[in-house]
Amino acid sequence: MIKGYVQVYTGDGKGKTTAAMGLALRAVCAGKKVIMIQFIKGMAYSELRAPEFLPGFRIEQHGRDCFIHREPEQADIDCAVKGLARLREAASSGEYDVVIADEINIALYYKLFSVQEALDMLNSRAEGTEVILTGRRAPREIIDAADLVTEMKEVRHYYNEGVLAREGIEW
Numbered sequence: 001m002i003k004g005y006v007q008v009y010t011g012d013g014k015g016k017t018t019a020a021m022g023l024a025l026r027a028v029c030a031g032k033k034v035i036m037i038q039f040i041k042g043m044a045y046s047e048l049r050a051p052e053f054l055p056g057f058r059i060e061q062h063g064r065d066c067f068i069h070r071e072p073e074q075a076d077i078d079c080a081v082k083g084l085a086r087l088r089e090a091a092s093s094g095e096y097d098v099v100i101a102d103e104i105n106i107a108l109y110y111k112l113f114s115v116q117e118a119l120d121m122l123n124s125r126a127e128g129t130e131v132i133l134t135g136r137r138a139p140r141e142i143i144d145a146a147d148l149v150t151e152m153k154e155v156r157h158y159y160n161e162g163v164l165a166r167e168g169i170e171w
Contacts, residue, residue, distance in 0.1 A: 002128060003127060003128065004097075004125065004126070004127065004128050004129040004130040004131065005130055005131075005147035005148060006122055006130075006131050006133070006145060006146045006147050006148070007023075007130070007131070007132045007133070007146060007147065007148040007149075007150070008105075008132075008133045008134075008138050008142060008143060008146040008148070008149045008150070009132065009133070009134045009135075009150050009152065010105055010134070010135065010136060010137065010138035010143070010149070010150070010151055010152070011136065011150075011151035011152035011153055011154075012136055012152070012153065012154050013151075013152030013153045013154040013155070013157075014152065014154065014157060014170070015152045016134040016135060016136075016152055017047070017102055017103070017134055019134075019150070019152075020036065020100045020102060020132045020134050021036075021047055021050070023098065023100075023132060024036060024050075024054075024057055024098060024100060025054065027097060027098045027130075028054045028055070028056045028057050031056070032056065032097035032098060033056045033057075033058075033095065033096045033097050033098075034056060034057045034058070034096060034097065034098040034099075034100065035057075035058045035059070035060070035090050035096045035098075035099055035100070036057075036058070036059045036060070036100040036102055037060050037062060037083055037086055037087045037090065037099070037100065037101055037102065037104075038059065038060065038061045038062060038063060038083075038102040038103060039062055039063055039080055039083050039101065039102065039103045039104050039106065039107040039112070039135075040063040040076075040080075040103045040106050040107060041061055041063045041102070041103060042061055042063040042064040042065045042079075043065060043171070045171045046167060046168050046171060047059065048061070060083075060086060062079045062080060062082055062083025062084075062086065063076065063079050063080070063083070063103075064076055064079055072110050072112060076112065077112050077113075080107045080112035080113055081112070081113055083107075084107075084113050084117060084118070084121065087099065087101055087104075087121055088120075088121045088124060091121055091122075091124070091125035091126065091129055091131055092121075092124045092125055092126055092129075093126065094126035094128070094129065096129060097128065097129065097130065098129070098130045098131075098132065099125070099129055099130070099131050099132070100131075100132040100134070101118075101131065101132065101133045101134070102134050102135070103134060103135040104118060104133050104134065104135055105133060105134065105135030105136060105137055105138040105139070105142065106135040106136060106137065107135070108135075108137075108138075108139055108142070109135075109136070109137040109139075115139050115141050115142065118133075118142060119141060119142070119145055122145055133146070
């Protein structure tokens with residue numbers, strides 16, 4: 001990869017992490033190394049097993065649990081700050097071809113760290129490193145810094161009919 005680009009998957013529709021996982025699968029199958037740093041998330045999502053099946057893929061969680069229905073606590077902030085440091089290291093190292101910052105936009109929305117710190121990470125990435133940022137409510141500054149922005153829009157979702165998240169589909 002000669003030049004890495006910045007991609008943002010945002011919006012209120014389902015599929016942002018799923019799109020990033022699809023890109024990770026494609027990259028690994030092309031012989032590339034991929035790391036996904038998850039913010040906010042600390043639960044046992046099915047994708048955590050992906051490295052068992054995909055050599056060249058690594059995933060790390062930097063969250064305790066999903067606090068979006070409560071105010072973040074200091075421990076949540078500490079996890080996010082540690083995740084940002086790890087993200088900066090992975091993006092600047094040149095070790096990974098693709099670096100995914102899963103749910104970073106939500107971390108920014110809750111002000112777990114500053115937008116400027118996220119932009120600094122993007123500006124310090126290795127030249128050939130593709131960076132994917134996911135999550136609802138991407139800040140304007142992140143959108144402006146991106147080379148590709150996709151907004152997922154919910155048209156219909158079975159969740160509104162009472163269908164809960166299903167293993168292997170939503171988690």
